[in-house]
Amino acid sequence: xxxxxxxxxxxxxxxxxxxxxxxxxxxxxxxxxxxxxxxxxxxxxxxxxxxxxxxxxxxxxxxxxxxxxxxxxxxxxxxxxxxxxxxxxxxxxxxxxxxxxxxxxxxxxxxxxxxxxxxxxxx
Numbered sequence: 108x109x110x111x112x113x114x115x116x117x118x119x120x121x122x123x124x125x126x127x128x129x130x131x132x133x134x135x136x137x138x139x140x141x142x143x144x145x146x147x148x149x150x151x152x153x154x155x156x157x158x159x160x161x162x163x164x165x166x167x168x169x170x171x172x173x174x175x176x177x178x179x180x181x182x183x184x185x186x187x188x189x190x191x192x193x194x195x196x197x198x199x200x201x202x203x204x205x206x207x208x209x210x211x212x213x214x215x216x217x218x219x220x221x222x223x224x225x226x227x228x229x230x
Contacts (some may be wrong), residue, residue: 116224129203154213
């Protein structure tokens, strides 16, 4: 059974930082590109960042480029999202996702999703 379990969300003031983690089980982690998506109230889910199966290739949405960094530890079956300079507009439920294959721009549908973790940025 595939499980993606996110952690690290919470409440932070604007300008602050959070680090999200997503632990994967039930899959051969290195077979999958990984990504982070988010959904704000009343909005559609959007791609935030993705990372290729070995890590060197990453994609970011324009809204987070330069502020967020995605990384992965294949030894720990974990993907991370370091979020700096957070803005109230970053408030959303953040989802971890996995897609079979070497790389992923975020446009194609994921194969697996986590349950999400809430990030709230106060002004």
